[in-house]
Amino acid sequence: MENDHKKVYINNAIWLTVLTVVELGILGISLPKAGQVALLLALAATKMVLVGMVYMHLRYETAFLRRVILVPIPLALLFTLSLMYDLPFQWAF
Amino acid sequence: MQQAAAISDPFGKATTGKLGMWLFILMDGLSFGGLLIGGAALRAGMDSWPEPGQILNISLTAFNTFLLICTSFTMVMALNSIQKGDQKGLVKFLTFTMSGGIFFLGIQIWEYVHFIAGSEELMHNLVLAGLEGSKFLPSTGIYGAVFYAITGFHGLHVLSGVIYIAAMLVPAKQGAFSATNYDRIEILGLFWHFVDLIWILVFTVIYLI
Structure with a gap:
């Protein structure tokens, strides 16, 4: 981590900006809502990974630390899906 | 012959302070996850939901997103500077990051004031979106509650980050950090980048979808 990574940081900022512009562009395209949502979420996930x-230097950390940090993400997806499955029942009372 | 057993640390060279910040980030991330998942569940239970840009100002918030990306860059450059022993660079980039954070908050407050003060145009847009009133408040239906809860919670994180940077600027100006002593700056950076990372998701879920 002691090396100068200035170029990598600049390129990353450019990519993040470009992906944000692409997100805004997607809003202007007539797509089915589900496709638009999937594309926007995929772009957001890409930006978060970048x-x-x-910037958070996860790529320089050990594989173990990366795994510890990434484990809650599938859990959050599982919780989301569980909650969505439960939705049709919540207004029945 | 005795031979020392090699111990491989699963966390590598990460300090306890850094691991502590990662632990905090994990917990805080789950808090945001709860809010976002809750918001999505409430939205899924609604018959109608405002279209992107119908009430919220996407252009202004896109600029705010760009601003936060820039502050992530300046924050990582602050760390890059001190890793090379550049004290002035550290102070300069930390100041840029803090200023960017304050600017971000200023825009968010301006957006809130605009919504809370209300206007004819806002009332027209609210009616088109199936909402009532001339002001967009936390009590303006589930949409208002979700918007203010999530953006407000994130805004408090930005405010915390600005205060955290200000607190680190004092020792930075006194020359407390060096090319071999920059752990606290790296930990500060982790928090700030996390705030940026969460905003990416908040911007997409609240403003664009």
Whole structure:
């Protein structure tokens, strides 16, 4: 981590900006809502990975630390799906 | 012949302070996850939901997103500077990051004031979106509650980050950090980048979807 990574950091900032512009562009395209949501979430996930790996230096950490940090993400997805499954029942009372 | 057993640390060279911040980030991330998942569940139970840009100002918030990306860059450059022993660079980039954070908060407050003060145009947009009133408040339906809860919680994180940077600027100006002593700056950076990372998701879920 002691090396100069200035170029990598600049490139990362450019990619993050470009992906944000692409997100805004997607809003202007007539797509089915589900496709638009999937694309926007995929772009957001890509941007989050870029911030985590490059700016938070996760790519320089051990594989174990990366795993510890990434484990809650599938759990959050599982909770989301469980909650969505439960939704049709919540207004029945 | 005795031979020392090699111990491989699963966390590598990460200090306890850094691991502590990662632990905090994990817990805080789950708090945001709870809010976002809750918001999504409430939205899924609604018959109608405002379209992107119908009430919220996407252009202004996109600029705020760009601003936060810039502050992530300046924060990582602050760490890069001190890793090379550049004290002035550290102070300069920390100041840029703090200023960016304050600017971000200023825009968010301006957005809130605009919504809370209300206007004819806002009332028209609220009616089109199926909401009532001339002001957009936390009590303006589930949409208002979700918007203010999530953006407000994130805004408090930005405010905490600004205060945290200000607290680190004092020792930085006194020359407390060096090319071999920059752990606290790296930990500060982790928190700030986390705030940026969460905003990426908040911007997409609240403003664009």
